[in-house]
Amino acid sequence: MRPTTAASAPPTGITTIRRPLRADAQRNYDRLVSAAHSVLSERGSEASMEEIAKRADVGVGTLYRHFPRRIDLVEAVYREGVESLVTLATSVAADATPWDALVEWLDGFVRYAQSKRVFLTELHEAFEKNPELALDSRERIRIAAGLVLERAQQTGVARDDIDAADLMQLVGGMCMARNASMERNERLLTLVLDGIRTTAHD
Amino acid sequence: MRPTTAASAPPTGITTIRRPLRADAQRNYDRLVSAAHSVLSERGSEASMEEIAKRADVGVGTLYRHFPRRIDLVEAVYREGVESLVTLATSVAADATPWDALVEWLDGFVRYAQSKRVFLTELHEAFEKNPELALDSRERIRIAAGLVLERAQQTGVARDDIDAADLMQLVGGMCMARNASMERNERLLTLVLDGIRTTAHD
DNA sequence: GCCAAACCGGAGGCTGCCTCCGTATCGTAA
DNA sequence: TTACGATACGGAGGCAGCCTCCGGTTTGGC
Numbered sequence: 001m002r003p004t005t006a007a008s009a010p011p012t013g014i015t016t017i018r019r020p021l022r023a024d025a026q027r028n029y030d031r032l033v034s035a036a037h038s039v040l041s042e043r044g045s046e047a048s049m050e051e052i053a054k055r056a057d058v059g060v061g062t063l064y065r066h067f068p069r070r071i072d073l074v075e076a077v078y079r080e081g082v083e084s085l086v087t088l089a090t091s092v093a094a095d096a097t098p099w100d101a102l103v104e105w106l107d108g109f110v111r112y113a114q115s116k117r118v119f120l121t122e123l124h125e126a127f128e129k130n131p132e133l134a135l136d137s138r139e140r141i142r143i144a145a146g147l148v149l150e151r152a153q154q155t156g157v158a159r160d161d162i163d164a165a166d167l168m169q170l171v172g173g174m175c176m177a178r179n180a181s182m183e184r185n186e187r188l189l190t191l192v193l194d195g196i197r198t199t200a201h202d
Numbered sequence: 203m204r205p206t207t208a209a210s211a212p213p214t215g216i217t218t219i220r221r222p223l224r225a226d227a228q229r230n231y232d233r234l235v236s237a238a239h240s241v242l243s244e245r246g247s248e249a250s251m252e253e254i255a256k257r258a259d260v261g262v263g264t265l266y267r268h269f270p271r272r273i274d275l276v277e278a279v280y281r282e283g284v285e286s287l288v289t290l291a292t293s294v295a296a297d298a299t300p301w302d303a304l305v306e307w308l309d310g311f312v313r314y315a316q317s318k319r320v321f322l323t324e325l326h327e328a329f330e331k332n333p334e335l336a337l338d339s340r341e342r343i344r345i346a347a348g349l350v351l352e353r354a355q356q357t358g359v360a361r362d363d364i365d366a367a368d369l370m371q372l373v374g375g376m377c378m379a380r381n382a383s384m385e386r387n388e389r390l391l392t393l394v395l396d397g398i399r400t401t402a403h404d
Numbered sequence: 405g406c407c408a409a410a411c412c413g414g415a416g417g418c419t420g421c422c423t424c425c426g427t428a429t430c431g432t433a434a
Numbered sequence: 435t436t437a438c439g440a441t442a443c444g445g446a447g448g449c450a451g452c453c454t455c456c457g458g459t460t461t462g463g464c
Contacts, residue, residue: 022429022431023430023431024429024430024432025430047421048419048420049421049422050421051420058419060422061422061424061425063422064421064422064423068422069421069422070421070422149433196416
């Protein structure tokens with residue numbers, strides 16, 4: 001159904017054996033996801049397929065070959081966000097101190113959650129039609145969160161009476177609240193971080 | 203904007219003084235809301251305005267005079283559901299024993315929440331554009347819940363260490379869960395009721 | 405019963421999703 | 435390098451759904 005190749009394409013349940021995408025096709029696939037991301041962020045559910053195709057500098061035919069339904073494109077954008085969040089976890093875990101890694105990753109998580117809000121209506125529909133999408137993604141993110149959180153806990157810079165699921169619910173819920181904004185989120189995140197840090201322990 | 207009259211029409215912020223709807227207009231208004239309710243329940247976001255008009259035995263023009271945007275119709279249907287839930291609270295509080303009233307009302311609440319699920323995508327959009335709709339409604343329902351709950355608590359048949367907001371969050375959350383179904387909801391509700399009832403207290 | 409105000413209805417405009425197929429490009433084998 | 439089959443591109447156009455417009459009808463106060 002969808003190309004089962006390259007970094008950004010998700011693994012399908014049935015792994016059809018097929019040759020990799022042609023170079024131009026792969027390029028267009030990437031450009032489409034990227035264009036969709038920015039148009040959806042800007043215009044939410046107002047975003048039209050034509051506009052996305054135009055932004056990617058590609059015909060609508062090409063768009064529809066890669067993403068037969070609008071929902072498939074939304075799903076791809078969502079998956080990419082999840083994927084980059086997972087990648088971020090491993091990269092900050094490798095490069096930064098445990099505490100900084102946690103801070104940086106949570107910052108990325110807040111940005112991710114924020115950007116998700118704008119096309120939440122679309123996303124909700126995708127979740128309806130494909131419930132495991134939501135579950136899978138949540139689980140993947142939870143594991144990523146566990147990676148940075150547990151590292152911080154093991155080195156003693158984060159209190160250890162919380163787990164990744166707690167953290168997700170707290171920060172995720174905060175971002176999804178109806179009166180959330182980027183500024184408020186950033187502010188609340190520092191508050192949460194102060195709560196997690198052990199030096200400020202009683 | 204919208205007719206500010208009769209039982210089913212919601213009070214607008216700016217209370218324009220205007221004569222009541224003509225009899226035929228009021229009749230059509232009611233039929234449209236009712237038709238929209240059933241079509242939306244059956245077909246969710248697939249429901250088309252044409253189909254709703256046809257079900258109400260009315261032209262699309264008439265539909266659009268009453269509800270200029272699709273979202274206005276969704277909102278009206280939603281408000282009607284909330285309203286009937288509030289009405290239910292006062293009527294069961296008047297007619298049934300405190301415990302039975304609580305059971306009946308929660309049963310109605312579960313049905314309401316269940317029916318809301320099917321057009322949640324639409325609803326989400328309405329909430330985006332008009333955030334106070336969600337807040338208002340939640341508050342109205344909370345008060346209704348308080349009516350039956352507190353009555354049960356005052357006569358000693360329900361434990362009094364919970365309040366209406368707790369109840370809403372518990373039962374509402376349960377209904378909104380991704381794997382909810384009518385049967386499961388009914389089953390879980392009996393479970394919750396057993397937890398609330400004081401005779402089973404330790 | 406009369407008349408102005410209010411309302412009805414459905415043809416049609418417009419926009420956005422998606423399909424179709426002739427043309428262009430890629431990758432491979434000679 | 436060339437040639438050719440497989441693969442991908444693109445945009446005109448079909449189609450459906452949202453919404454508008456306005457000529458005809460109904461209502462209700464006098």
